Structure formats: structure tokens, C-alpha cells
Amino acid sequence: MTRNVLVIGLGLIGGSIALALQKAPDTRIIGYDMDAQTREHAQALNIVHDTVTDPQAIAGDVDIIIFGTPVNATLEWMEQLKSWPLKNKVIVTDTGSTKKLIMQKAGELRELGITFIGGHPMAGSHKSGVLAAKAHLFENAYYMLTPLAGEEIVHMAQLESLLKFTHAKVVSVSANEHDHMTAVVSHFPHIIAASLVHQLGEENGEYPMTRSLAAGGFRDVTRIASSNPVLWRDITLQNRDELLTQLEGWEKEMGRIKELLTNGTSRDIEDYFSIAKELRDELPISAGAMYTAFDLYVDVPDYPGVISEVTGLLADEAISITNLRIVESREDVFGILVISFQSENDRERAAACIQKRANFETYIS
Incomplete structure (x- = not known):
């Protein structure tokens, strides 16, 4: 039996969740965004299996609803949910950065028999929008769930069984915590x-x-x-x-x-x-609350062509970079060249490649 997941809000977070959850078996990802062009991009780039122009129209067929919208917008959507023809056992969640207001509204939904479990994937990017969505955005990051007191274990298990495909570290805390x-x-x-x-x-x-x-x-x-x-x-x-x-x-x-x-x-x-x-x-290098660009500092000598040499080495190893800059004021900085990567794995591969093939020292701040 196919599990239908509706993602409302297809920006960086919503789009990335949609991509990641496509790895779940027997799961169909349906997307909605108020912006028509965003819906078109999401469909064309296969970020979702399908898009809709009216989420309420399909609400009765959806098993899980995920709001990838800012908190204020999510509160408005939650109010609308009160009148939607929802499945009896639907589970609703969000991705907002603050939880107290969301969970206060969730209490109102519980009185109507709607299960809402707050959520916050603690990862991001310097880019925004559906075009920046990545299936691996949440890998090894914390994914905080904030259930209402007394939430049924079965509901938590159902949501966690889906979110495991983001490869995030799912933990549960109260909204206040x-x-x-x-x-x-x-x-x-x-x-x-x-x-x-x-x-x-x-x-x-x-x-x-x-x-x-x-x-x-x-x-x-x-x-x-x-x-x-x-x-x-x-x-x-x-x-x-x-x-x-x-x-x-x-x-x-x-x-x-x-x-x-x-x-x-x-x-x-x-x-x-x-x-x-x-x-x-003693702080962890990754899985924190703020966006990590996975920067690598490279102590390169100053001679013509050295930057193209380094980027050429990375290209040979098929390692993609997201940013590159030269640091002019180097007090308390570990290297003159700073290269940013999409993942910790890419950064580790790059460091090994540069140290082995160019013998340049590399550091992680």
C-alpha cells in the first residue's frame, strides 16, 4: 500500500525533505507551493513525484503532511487544517525554527483529533529556494521532534520511520527545551x-x-x-x-x-x-544547529596558477566545491585559501587529495 506524503512549501527545506523521502519504499511525495514557478521547478527536477494547486483537495488521501513553511505561515496553515477533510490517522508535522507557538496551536488540533508532532531539521545552506534543494542536506544533522505531552508512541514511530530516510539524527525534546x-x-x-x-x-x-x-x-x-x-x-x-x-x-x-x-x-x-x-x-564539528559550510583551509604557497592547480586536483577526483575565496587578513586564520564543500565527506576527500598530491597543509577550523 502506497504512503502519500504532502509537502507544503517547496523551498530549500521542504524541497530537500521531499528529495530525501523519495528514498522511502512505497512512498509518493506530493508537493505544493504558493508560487507556480516553484511548483514547476519541483516537478521538472523530480523533487516531488507530483504537484497540486490545491492541497485541501487531496488532503483526504494523504497519510503525512509536512509544512516546509516559515512559522507564521505554518500557523496559518494549521488553522486551515481544522476544516480540511483529513484522514482519520493522518500525522502532521512542520520544520519551523521555533516551537512554542507551533505546539500551542497543535494543542487546538489535538482537540479535533488531529495528530501534530513538531519538527525542526537543524540544517541549512547559504542558498535558498527549491533550486538549492539537496537530498543529503540533513545527513548527520539533528532533526528535533517536539511532540505534545502524552503523544502516542505509535505516532512517533510512524513519523520517525519516515524521517530516517533523511539520514538525520532524530531526537525528541519539549518545545520549551x-x-x-x-x-x-x-x-x-x-x-x-x-x-x-x-x-x-x-x-x-x-x-x-x-x-x-x-x-x-x-x-x-x-x-x-x-x-x-x-x-x-x-x-x-x-x-x-x-x-x-x-x-x-x-x-x-x-x-x-x-x-x-x-x-x-x-x-x-x-x-x-x-x-x-x-x-x-570539545564542540562537535558537524550536526550543530547552525549552517556549516564544511570549510577547508589550505595553506598554499604564493605562485601563479596555484589556485587552478588545487581546483584541478579536486576536479580530477570529481569533488564538487560550493565556494572558494582567498583570505587577505590572516590573523588567527589557518590558511590563505578557503574552500567550501557540500558535505563532510567531500571535505575529507579533498583534504586527503590536496595533502597527498600537492603536499599542501590543510586545516579544519
Whole structure:
């Protein structure tokens, strides 16, 4: 018997989920997006098996509904679900970055007999839209599920049996736990990155060369500030309370640093950085909450043609790259050439290839 899965919202996340779930046996992936061109691209690129122009019209034949839409849009869709002719045992889930509001609305659906299990695949890309969708986007990333209290085990098992084809690490937490943890490791760091860029902008008037020097470590630290402003506006508003709590903690930490700079001994300051280094070095390289570009730093000598030499070696091994740049300001940076890859496996293959065939040192930050 074929399992019908409806994916509503065919951007990067929805499109990638649709591609990944096509690997599930006896499963038909149906896609919907408000944008007609997106639906056409999804159909032409086989991101879905079929598309529809009215998801409500097929709702009665669908076993699982996945919202690949922003949280505000998902809340609107969830309200519409109340009047849809759904299957008796349909399971509904989402992919939103915040969960408290979603799960409050899910409580309303439960009263109507509709099973809703919150979801958040914690992976992304510097690109967006259906054309950027990749079946392997979620491999080894955490896929957080936030069921309502008392959710039936059978419903969780059914959803997890489907999501295993994303090859993500599926874990279950409460909505409150989810929003707190993502505030710590994802949402609040975006605010900090944006604030650092604003501070750079203030400096640029009096010291214009500062902007040029920011091409190295500063650019890496603040990479996430280039994310979609509308998306982060919504996340900030939806997770405002958790972010205010994090800001209070950050202000206390800044007060501690101020005291350290004012009165700290050389040993105190060294210990501060040593502890930070130890904690940072213990962090996992992948499967985190923020987008990882799988960067490889290559310490290349400066001679004509060296970059084409490196890219030629990768081409010989059929290793694709997503970005390449030269770092001009190299303080605290491990190499002058930074190459980005689509996966950790590609990065590992590239490092081995470059070290073996060119004898250039490579590093992972």
C-alpha cells in the first residue's frame, strides 16, 4: 500500500525533505507551493513525484503532511487544517525554527483529533529556494521532534520511520527545551554576529581600512549575519523571551570581561582564553544547529596558477566545491585559501587529495 506524503512549501527545506523521502519504499511525495514557478521547478527536477494547486483537495488521501513553511505561515496553515477533510490517522508535522507557538496551536488540533508532532531539521545552506534543494542536506544533522505531552508512541514511530530516510539524527525534546537550546546555539549567536557587523560599520567611517582587514577571521565569525533578514526577524520575535534571557547572561559576561580588562592579571586573562579554547575544541564539528559550510583551509604557497592547480586536483577526483575565496587578513586564520564543500565527506576527500598530491597543509577550523 502506497504512503502519500504532502509537502507544503517547496523551498530549500521542504524541497530537500521531499528529495530525501523519495528514498522511502512505497512512498509518493506530493508537493505544493504558493508560487507556480516553484511548483514547476519541483516537478521538472523530480523533487516531488507530483504537484497540486490545491492541497485541501487531496488532503483526504494523504497519510503525512509536512509544512516546509516559515512559522507564521505554518500557523496559518494549521488553522486551515481544522476544516480540511483529513484522514482519520493522518500525522502532521512542520520544520519551523521555533516551537512554542507551533505546539500551542497543535494543542487546538489535538482537540479535533488531529495528530501534530513538531519538527525542526537543524540544517541549512547559504542558498535558498527549491533550486538549492539537496537530498543529503540533513545527513548527520539533528532533526528535533517536539511532540505534545502524552503523544502516542505509535505516532512517533510512524513519523520517525519516515524521517530516517533523511539520514538525520532524530531526537525528541519539549518545545520549551527546543526554543531554549536553539536560542543559545543559533538564535542568539545571530544577534551577536549582526551586532559585530554593526560595530564594524560604525568604525568604517573613521578607519575605512578596517573593512578590508575584516576579510579574515571577522568574516568567518560573522558569516551568519548574511542570513535572510525576514527569517531572522520572525525568529527573533517568536523566541523573544529566550533571547532576552540570553542577552541578560551576555551582559553579565561582558561585565566580567570588562572587570578582567580593568583589573585582571596576565594569568587571569590567559586562563580566560584557555578555558574558552578548551570548551570550543570539545564542540562537535558537524550536526550543530547552525549552517556549516564544511570549510577547508589550505595553506598554499604564493605562485601563479596555484589556485587552478588545487581546483584541478579536486576536479580530477570529481569533488564538487560550493565556494572558494582567498583570505587577505590572516590573523588567527589557518590558511590563505578557503574552500567550501557540500558535505563532510567531500571535505575529507579533498583534504586527503590536496595533502597527498600537492603536499599542501590543510586545516579544519
